[in-house]
Amino acid sequence: MLDAMPYRAPDGCVVWTGNGVALGVGFMRVLAEEPTDPTIFTFGKLVITCDIRFDNREELISALSLDKGVREAEVLAGAFSKWGLDCVQHFIGDFAFIILDLDNGTLFAARDHMGVRPLFYRHDDAGFCIATEHRVLVAPGAPFRSLAQDEVLHQQVADFVVGRDYQEHTIIFEGISRLPAGSRLLRTPGQAPVVETYWLPTANPRSESDAPAPAELRAVLEMAIACRMRAARPVGSMLSGGLDSSSISCLASRLSVADGTGPIDTFSIVFDDNPNLNERPFIEAAVAVGTFKPHFLSFSGYAPLENLEELMRVQGRLVNSPGTVLVYKAYQAISAEGLRVFLDGHGGDEVVSHGLARVNELASVGRWRDVWRELAGAGRLNGESRIAQFILLFVRHGKYKGAYRVRRAFIKAINWLTPPPDDLLQAKYRNLTTSAPKRLAETEAARQEKNLRSAHITHVLEHLEIIAARAGTQPRFPFFDKRMVEFCMSLPSSSKMKDGWTRLILRQAMEGILPSKIQWRTGKFDFAPHVGIGIFKHHVPMLEDIISRNADEVGEYINLDIVRPILKEGKRNVRSLDGKSIQILWRTAALSLWLRQKKKAMK
Incomplete structure (x- = not known):
């Protein structure tokens, strides 16, 4: 597994084995307090491998009565010895760690609050694996079988094709999961791992x-x-x-x-x-x-x-x-x-958030002048018509005679006028895509909480x-x-x-x-035009090959009849393409390359 990630070990790697367990670490030294060589730490009956930067280090050192120059792993060991599984409640910083307790054979792992440091795991009849990269869990070696031989999670491919955000913590192959941000994992020998959330971003807005x-x-x-x-x-x-x-x-x-x-x-x-x-x-x-x-x-x-x-x-x-x-x-x-x-x-x-859902809050209490004023900022950011947004909010929140019937009719009209978003995806997979979130009536606090x-x-x-x-x-x-x-x-x-x-x-x-x-700048830089210019300057033969030959069988997922006219128009005038069209071309090429990699892995 370490051999598959050599770039993670510019300063070396080390392996520890014992009690039917193997731990390994690829080391890149980034903190002055860290040892100069790769180390798997042992503290009594605890064996630890970790990637940690404690931002409340001084507070932890004081609470644990440790010397100021200790390594992060020593702070972790002291915290686990004092607080057990709840040690994560005391940490601030970026971290992912694994602690093996030799007394009872339990394995404890955790990931920082926002998931800056990654952890993935796999558990089946062959045993349990946990690693920084999910890729090495696809085929970690005997006695595990290679998941590359199995079907992929078609829902995630479908979401990728239509540009939807992934909502689940499974990772492309059935059987591999991420340890979610703000979560901890405990595995007892012979048992399935138990995952618990120890922290969630929670909105608590002041007045x-x-x-x-x-x-x-x-x-x-x-x-x-x-x-x-x-x-x-x-x-x-x-x-x-x-x-x-x-x-x-x-x-x-x-x-x-x-x-x-x-x-x-x-x-x-x-x-x-x-x-x-x-x-x-x-x-x-x-x-x-x-x-x-x-x-x-x-x-x-x-x-x-x-x-x-x-x-x-x-x-x-x-x-x-x-x-x-x-x-x-x-x-x-x-x-x-x-x-x-x-x-x-x-x-x-x-x-920090742009605060765009504030207009929902203002509209819900009838502050229409304030709604109109705030929509100026929203329009500068998203490019949408100020008047159109105001009408939408008035239909949704306005208090007038017949409002319920008007809202129902308006929603039906919007659904009828809006083209299906999944035409790019082949029909047999369209029912798998994640539903687009409905956000018309959200408060700013609810929207930010959902996003985070x-x-x-x-x-x-x-x-x-x-x-x-x-x-x-x-x-x-x-x-x-x-x-x-x-x-x-x-x-x-x-x-x-x-x-x-x-x-x-x-x-x-x-x-x-x-x-x-x-x-006080109001816009954001858009890389899409550069992606489009670059595609048509360098990669037209690749896309033509994908479309004409269905290279890598990308047509299994993508309706190439949608892609073909976009490519033709871009060859005529790339600047006429909008961001959505450029995204379609890029996703078509990226999916083709990914399917190619999967075939190589199967071989």
């Missing part, structure tokens, strides 16, 4: 009169960043020019200046061959206000399917991310500079973690700090959306930190 000040959010975010800058080597930062990455990079710069560690290396993706589709002006504005060593990564001539087959092999599952190759090359650039750890702004949209609890976030974090590991790096996400999540879930919707501005409290918190063109 508007008791809303936290923006300075409080900034303090929590600074704390989350500072914790993630603890490393054995200097820490870099992704800088896209957006609100999230710029906030993190600029706050990290201030922290590095304060402790005298020097400028922060930033890594930014630019497309200088197309100035109208380039974030360089925003990136340079952020660089100008901090102490940075900027790296501009030019992706002129970007080929979005280049090396995708190898990345699909490493992923071992379908990932709906057209920017996969782009992100992987950026991570490689970080590694090439000698850095292993970097900060990433991913999660800001979900954790979704398997989709865990899935994305796993995707980023594995391609970072493949590049020899480790991403850290300040917005997914447990304290940051809990703080933002205590915010009233007015802190997130007000006076036509989304994510208002973060913008206010960055006063004096960010240049105004970033602090």
Whole structure:
């Protein structure tokens, strides 16, 4: 299993065996407190393998009466000895660990609150396996049989084809499951593992009169960043020019200046061959206000399917991310500079939230002037008509004679006018796709809670973690700090959306930190045009082969009659294609490559 993940062991690997159990670890040293060699720790009757960064380390050390210089594994062992399975309730940070108790043969494993560190497991008649990557569980070796010989979970393939978020914690092959974020697992010899949730993101919004000040959010975010800058080597930062990455990079710069560690290396993706589709002006504005060593990564001539087959092999599952190759090359650039750890702004949209469901709350109590004002911000973000959104909300929430009949008629009309979303998927699989969520009447608190609890976030974090590991790096996400999540879930919707501005409290918190063109920017960068341009510059023969020959039998799932005219139109004028059409082309190619990998695994 370790041999299948050599990129996870730049500093070596080690195996422990005993009592019919084997534990192994591939080691990449990222904390100064860690040993220089790969280690499986033994503390009395406890055997531990772990990937941990405790952000409340000092608090734990004090509670456990340990020396300040102890390793994270020693803190874990002390916590488990004192609190047992409930030790996870005391932890803050990113972690995945396995503890084997030699006294009774039980195995205890856990994953951090938001699932930043991955864990997957498999249990059948042959025994029990648990690993950082699910791919190595497909065929871990005797006595386990290879799951690659079995049918895939067609629902997950169907969801991938139509672009739906995965809702379940099974992973493409029947018999492999992820340990969900905020969960712990206990396996007693001869018994099936028992999985329990120890934490869930829970909305508890304050009243508007008791809303936290923006300075409080900034303090929590600074704390989350500072914790993630603890490393054995200097820490870099992704800088896209957006609100999230710029906030993190600029706050990290201030922290590095304060402790005298020097400028922060930033890594930014630019497309200088197309100035109208380039974030360089925003990136340079952020660089100008901090102490940075900027790296501009030019992706002129970007080929979005280049090396995708190898990345699909490493992923071992379908990932709906057209920017996969782009992100992987950026991570490689970080590694090439000698850095292993970097900060990433991913999660800001979900954790701070745009507050878009606030309009539902306002409409439900008849505050129509406020609804109209806030829809200005929503329209800037999602590009939808302000009037159309207002009409929809009025029909849904308005109190008028005959409102019930009007609502029923309106819903029927919408259903009739909206084309079926699953035409791309072959008919025999359409009943398998996950239903699209109904969100017309959700409050902001309910929507944010649903988003942060979704398997989709865990899935994305796993995707980023594995391609970072493949590049020899480790991403850290300040917005997914447990304290940051809990703080933002205590915010009233007015802190997130007000006076036509989304994510208002973060913008206010960055006063004096960010240049105004970033602090108050209203749009987000769209990579879709670059994916489309790259596909038609480099990959038309591949797509033509897939469509004409049904290469890799992709037509089993995808209706190629839908794809064919999109490819034809793109060859005529790629800029005429919308984001949905570009996604269809990318998913067709990605599914073909994944099916090819599955056939190779079966052989």
